[in-house]
Structures are given as C-alpha cells and as structure tokens.
Amino acid sequence: MKICGITRLADVEAAVAAGADALGFVFVPASRRSIRVETARDLVARVPAFVQAVALFADPSVDWVETVIDQVGPDLLQFHGSETGRFCRQFGRPYIKAVSADLDDEARRRIMQEHHTARGFLIDSHAVSGLGGTGHTFDWSRWPRDNGRDRRPWILAGGLSPENVTEAVATLSPYAVDVSSGVEEAPGIKSADKIHAFMRGVGHARDQH
C-alpha cells in the first residue's frame, strides 16, 4: 500500500501508523502536491526502516532527478511521463513506470519491454498524458489480465478511496494499491482518518480472499 503526494510530517506519521509500505513525494513542479527538496529531505529522514520513500517525476531533466537523489535519498523512483527505458535506467536506481490503463495489450507490452529493468508498473488513469493524482478511476475491465511470462508486479492506481478499495482489491487482485486524492482533505493535505479507513478497506478485501 502506497500513500502518494505526502507534504507534511503529520501525514508521514499517519501513513506509517496505518501500515503503509511506501510513501510518495511528488517532484513535478506543476503539481499541486509538489514538495520542495529541503522539505522532502526532512520528511524522508523520518521514514522508518522497511517503509520505502518514493520520488515521483513526470518527464524531468536528468539534473532534477540527480538533485532529488543526492539531496533527498529516495529508495525508489516513479516515472509518470513518456520517459524512455534508457532515461530511467541511467540513474542506476530501482524504479517503477506509470502506464495508462487506456493502452491496449500490445502497447503495454512494448512499454514493459522498453522498461525491462523496471521493478513494477503502475496502472493509472492518466499516465499517458504525464499526469497523475487526478482522483479519477479508470474502467476496471481495462485492468491487464495477461502478463505473459513477465512476472513483474502491477500496481493499481487512479481514484481509489476508502469507499471503493475493497471492491478494487477483491476484483483485480493487484500486487499493491496506490492512493493520493482519495485520502486527502485538500491537494497535498492528507486525512489520517481517511488513510486509516483506506487501510481497513484493503484489509477487508484480504479477509474475503
């Protein structure tokens, strides 16, 4: 379970207390959840062992990614734009790639081949436009069923909330879920109550399994 778009220490603490596996920090200047490098560095320093700090980008410059790596020290990179595999690999860091749920099987397979070192793929509503964190669900019948022989994980994102996450996990059995808008009071301002409700929702789906 990843909680994305964190900007405050209180939200780091709430997500960790609720049992999040990963926390996302948005380094996309145009985003309403964009965080300053100095703030992110302080927050990441408070992330406990075994919880991953994830740095999000959308078509960044090489310099920007290197600055974030050097100054923030994320565990994982997440790319939301049209970055090539070569671009993402050059940093020598584990990364995941966001993929639009609108893509057909062939286009998605091409991206998976191109990103042959990616550690996983985030299936999201608007990734193809380089955007994310919109709070929009996609048609879950678009969820990819056939991974072929590629065993890398698919992460479900896009419009998840405490209200729909149980059904989403029970229906699609994703490797992980990623949420931002659905646990917020305002962009970048999370709600501890919603985070806990979201985690309970995931737990209900596991109980049904």
Ligand SMILES: O=C(O)c1ccccc1NCC(=O)[C@H](O)[C@H](O)COP(=O)(O)O
């Ligand atoms: O959050 C943003 O503003 C953002 C901007 C540009 C690229 C990605 C962005 N966020 C990605 C995410 O928060 C999540 O990985 C995912 O898209 C889920 O978002 P949501 O639909 O709000 O739950």
